[in-house]
Amino acid sequence: VQLVESGGGLVQPGGSLRLSCAASGPAVAYYSLGWFRQAPSKEREGVACISTNDGSTWYADSVKGRFTISRDDAKFTATVTLQMNDLKPEETAVYYCAAQFGFCRKDFAGEDWGEGTQVTVSS
16 A cells, blocks of 8 residues: 655644545555654654544544544545644654554554654644
8 A cells, every 4th residue: 555644744732733644555445544653762653543444443542532533435545634633742743654454453553654744843
């Protein structure tokens, strides 16, 4: 699955930002799609993912109630969107789109990756 992110940028604390990821490939309908992030000097961490069949989702505890993941599928393509509200400075990171065969679960690890998009939360 090929993945291309867009929508990163600079936002003030408490602000909102929407990330999008264009996924493509003949089997994309069978893949869960999600987001990871990696802050400077920190390990990459999962943020959220979404399945295709039943639309089931998983969120990291730190983003529950503030972030919303959604997905729109078409033949051989899908768009996954991450709406981020009430952003905090510590959420400054490179955000990566990822795909994994099968359902979205809390152990979503990603098999295919985008190149990432920078999100900076600063006043």
